[in-house]
Amino acid sequence: MAENLQFAFSGLTVGTVYALVALGFTLIYNASDVINFAQGEFVMLGGMTTVFLAMAGLPLPLAALAAIASTVVVGLALHRLAIEPARTANPIVLIMITIGASIFLRGLAQVVFDKRFHTLPPIFGSEPIRIGGAAILPQSLVVLAGAVVIVVLLWAFVDRTLFGKALIATSANRLAARLVGIDTRQIVGFSFAVSAAIGAAAGILITPITLTSFDVGTLLALKGFAAAMLGGIGSALGAVVGGLLLGLLEAFAAGYLSSQYKDAVAFLVILAVLFAMPQGLFGKTRVERV
């Protein structure tokens, strides 16, 4: 029992991270049909920038805010300089551009920052909280809470503001949205900015637990993508559920099966989803009208 609880804690912590990355995928996908494989690099930039600003003497909260802001700038630049000029190309080309951007950002981080691992101090100390024989770090709860706040904010924004409605309209039908006067370019750029902010925030929250380095983004992007696929790409609820589910699956696989196959779980999930239900758990089936 205690070990199941421990596996669940482990899975939820890791799963929240996947969920946040998946959320970033979802947002950009909805606005532009692009799967942004540089999403993991946003997470890396958030963590690494905070670490280096804090080392330069900035107070931690300020460093975190500055890191989110600078990651947003990177997100906007990615859209303006790489995605926007190629907007008439088909999504496959755009996806390749994002893969290129992710390699570029990784290389840049090696030069601007360094190649070592870094960590940040946890907000509420590192004394674990013991529940029913299992232990969870206070920082894990911070990550969970942070994820909830981000999801609620995002929902309120998309559902309650005019700009959010424009985002939904763009995702539903870009041409129609443009015809009713929505500046879809602005919407897509905006989705990159918000995705970058979510990624950066996730990166800052998880660094005290998972550590960070210039290349943490690659695997996170893959896992986040698997989570988004599992939940149904394009669905925000699906991204969150998919992320948590994937984290739990991994933790229980590591606990009960061999830990060597842990990483295989994510890829098995992608395969299973593609074979059995390509629309994922919460995704809408897309009907191609001719």
Added chain:
Amino acid sequence: MWSWKMPVAGVCAGLAMLLAGGEAFAEIKIGSVLSVTGPASFLGDPEKKTLEMYVEAINAAGGVNGEMLELVVYDDAADPNAARTFATRLVEQDEVVAVVGGSTTGSTLAMAPVFEEAEIPFISLAGAIQIVEPVRQWVFKTPHTDTMACEKIFTDLKERDLTSVALISGTGGFGKSMHAQCKKVAPDHGITIVHEETYGPRDSDMTPQLTNIKNADGVQAVVNPGFGQGPAIVTRNYRQLGISLPLYQSHGVASKQFIELAGDAADGVRLPAAALLIADKLPDGDPQKPVVVSYKQTYEEKTGQDVSTFGGHAYDGLMILIEAAKRAGGFEPAKVRDEIEKTSGFVGTGGVVNMSPSDHLGLDLSAFRMLEIESGDWTLVE
């Protein structure tokens, strides 16, 4: 009319002098292929800096037997194929007399046949025991091996009467290799491995694996062969779960960075490490003390970076070669090879080296010191 000819003539004369001068100063070429960039740059970068630094110092002090050295370094970016190409270039184009290099085991094993065939002494800076076992006539190495790290840990466990051990190993190259070596030598030291877990090199949470170890029967201590950030996370999760058994890390994480990453959780962790790491803490009578303190100071002054054991391996390799050449009275490859093999009592940063025709490494367990982390710093376990 002559107003423009004069400077040109002057430049030509200057160039000629430079060329002549260059030749006079570069008689003995020593080759090196290192992973200066790429995934193993943490090895190749300090190695290159060390070699350059000391070749310069040797030349400034009058060279070896009156002959000046020239160092030829190529960067293989941790690609064994590139390493082999560069090895051929060192032999055929640069005509080097000896090679100190090969940052990774892969590169070393790719290059070894080239130097064997060309009959040029080759001192590798890579870890695996396969480099010198079986012995290759022209190949030597300076770093201690995984096997020695396992043996050092097991000897310490035995002294504490702890004989049933759980292993939690990284699945990266380093962790995998050390895991296998530890399993191989465990029976010789009366150690039983009762439980085994693994984790991926990029994993960010090892609590499930550690929970299994916690619940396994009869575990008295835990050993974590691994490299990079994994061991730091294992150490944190270990404390998070409140496991009170002794935890042993490997020499792969013997750096200040490990303590920084693992934080308070690192207290009480033991690990084998080279003397270089605790240069200031060695007792005054220690034979290695003068060497490691001097290397550490020189390296940190010149580069402004913390000293690493990897640069130390390059120092040892170069110095073993130079001493052999001094004894041989020159850089005749065959004579130098014979003298390297006869190296005995050489005190390097990695330990005291005593080579023989059957041992092209020449280190014993005394090369490793058992350290314990206490309030964020190393202490020597007596």
